Amino acid sequence: MATALEKPPATAERSAAARPRTGLRRHWHLYAAISPFYLLFLAFGLVPVGFSLYLSLHRWDGLGPMEWAGLTQYRYLLTDIDFWSSIGNTIVIWALATFPMIFLAMVTAVLLNSAVRFKNVYRFAYFLPNVTSVVAVAIIFGSVFSTNFGLVNALLQAVGLDQVAWLNTPWGIKVAIATLMTWQWTGYNAIIFLAGLQTIPGELYEAARIDGAGPVQTFFRITLPLMRPMLLFVLVVSTVTGLQSFSEPQVLLQNTANESTYSGGPGHAGRTMVLYFFQQTFDNNDFGYGAAVAWGIFLVVVIFSIINWRLVQRRGE
Template identity: 75%
Template sequence: MADMKTAPAAAIAAAPSPTGTAGAAPSGGRGRIRRHWRLYAAISPFYLLFLCFGLVPAGFSLFLAFQRWDGLGDMEYAGLSQFRYLLADTQFWDAVVNTLEIWAMGTLPMLFIALVSAVMLNSAVRFKGVYRFAYFVPSVTSVVAVAVIFGSIFSTSFGLMNAVLRTVGIGEVAWLNEPWGIKVAVAALMTWQWTGYNAIIFLAGLQTIPTELYEAARVDGAGPVRTFFSVTMPMMRPVILFTVVVSTITGLQSFSESQVLLGRNDGMSTFAGGPEHAGQTVVLYFFQQTFDNNDFGYGAAIAWAIFMMVVVFSLINWRLVNRRERARRPS
């Protein structure tokens, strides 16, 4: 009887393992690569393209930030002088302030409108697909084409905005000739462009909220507003965090909006961003220094400053949202 009980165990011990001989340890990394080389080959194009067009250029730009180079002659080592000049460059800091103001004027209303639109789309009964398509169209439309249209809308003499203002008895506004009007026009363009994209993301998050939570809120007597702030907002916090971080990155890297709305055809980079450089963002300033002034070393330093700024503001947003989430959790 004992032999019959021990026989299966002995047979299992003697059986060869899936990775080779009986009792042998799994092979190392080279063995896994040989066994799964087809899978690695299938995903390799992405990594090769990222290496060629992402990692290598990023590494070269970091190297270039410590050099003086006009793009044609020999490079001259500059050390940290490019970054020291950057810290004292008032035009760069003016561009940072412009970028933050345009980001606040465009991103915050955009996220609010996108969230309200997503709630309305989620509660719609008929033509849901049509509404979602209509909201997403601005995200796939060329920024340059849209900027040209917005340039006509905010035109001083024949713009739609001034036509509306004249209709209600308000005088014309030189939108693209006044510093605050420039920021309003650029922020409006960014709001129109990204509202639909974030609305679709919010809609996907809303559809993951269990309906039992809304039913329980209605049983407790909560109205639509109380339900929105007590159920929808807490459950949507991870999605809101994602949209805030992505919108922050997008807003701090804005370029095409100001370039097309306020660009000049005379090649004079000193007028980039409109009067008083009110629409000059940090990326537009980077483009001006690099490709207009042919100062590739200083342009690389600006690019890495933009990268650090994006990282810092993304971490701030992450910390703020997570802190509020931890404060709401029961101890």
Template identity: 85%
Template sequence: MATVPALDKPPVVLADPPTVRPRNGWRKYWHLYAAISPFYLLFIAFGLIPVGFSLYLSFHRWDGLGSMEWAGLSQYQYLVSDSDFWSSIGNTIIIWALATFPMIFLAMVTAVMLNAAVRFKNVYRFAYFLPNVTSVVAIAIVFGSVFSTNFGLVNALLQAVGLDQVAWLNTPWGIKVAIATLMTWQWVGYNAIIFLAGLQTIPSELYEAARMDGAGPLQTFFRITLPLLRPTLLFVLVVSTVTGLQSFTEAQVLLQNTSNDSTFSGGPDHAGRTMVLYFFQQTFDNNDFGYGAAVAWGIFLVVVIFSIINWRLVQRRDED
């Protein structure tokens, strides 16, 4: 029987896939861009443009009314040699240190206690968060009465234990302690809530294993809680640095009636004149908007440097 030879089939040629072209590009999603545009428009109008104008203004002399006069780098050169500016930096750093480290300690202790509490957790959280949402001006007025020399609660307590009165708002260190105490009271609750959120991310199995191994509360805290809270601690430290170095309202309200020199003088011997207070004094008391802008950029540089230092310190400990 004869076999029929198989015929070779021609190869199948696949056609190139059709090219997908975007339809109208961004016009297809214009309604989405329009939905998010208010934020960017407001940021440009009230954030980016003022920042750019302040940088431009720092190279000019201007009293706010007349024409601007080009000053070049002369205002930054004067800023570097301005003893009042360096004094305000020293005051700010001291107040920041007196407020931040006790605040972080108290906030962490409070967070640990809140995390261990079983009943009324939400009530405690509200109570500790309340000082942060209260008006700073109102808080400062209350603390002005608390630290009053003749009728203040603090001096009443000192007299009750047999100690002499302290003129808190009329001595350099008393002014710094009063401002730092106000800032500590204001931010302890807020940072306690942040620490509490960090504590609740730590697995409970780690604590159970530590208890089975015979670890006590202090060993558990330093070997488990504190190492795992380092990211939260870094966040709290950086935010506290940024807010603490820009303190203004606390000193301005507490000390506005303690000196006849200026509303922004910072009290006797300028002991409470922070960097931002000095910026307001140069800008609005002296009507020197150009130099005030240079001071503002100097403040920005100081805040950035201290934030980087704090971040590097915490990160280095984490790497070790």
């Protein structure tokens, strides 16, 4: 009787041992193989983001003890004239850079797509500005837009126009920064548009030519509608990168004003949102308010990305 009663547990143990392992126990080696990415993302991504949110609720100079501030710094952020001014500067520079850049990138992509010889050479040449150091490019553009010895003013004088103090006037500063950003990103986006153009079947263009459609009609009725996903991608990426511009104004304008490195030039005309964040954090040593500014920048970028995404989607419908 005792022996008979002891068999069922043994049978249950054997069945449990024979049952295949699932989930983490079965695929632990696969999770271990990809764990470095998640560990690094946790250490250098999620933890800093969480700490910045915690820091934005405190006052801290980077050395002493933290002091609880709650939402006080966010309330001040909503009334901070300098922060709103930096938002205005950033949006104007972004608009001056993005829309001409998208137009030039699309035209360049169409020309590259129709080129017969040296295609790879042209693609490399147009992509080269994107992999060039922003600091080096900004230094060169500082010379190009120089008031007395700049190439732009030399061209203006050659056609009988007066010189412009590009790096000492509000609109001149914005145009110089926007021109630098346009030069930097046009080739990169042209390659993306070129990839989209090469996915459009040639039969559509042949049918359009047979129906008597000209190049302009073909572009607006075939090319542009089918390029909407690429256009949406370029617009969103340009919004995210353009609204976070930092190196361009910081290097281009660092010697144009006797103020902070992050002042944005005369009249703070080139002080973007990220430049203002660095000024508050590293010049004023106000790490708590700097974290609040960073979260304000994040909110502005998200709002503008959603607006651009909705506009492109609605036009596509």
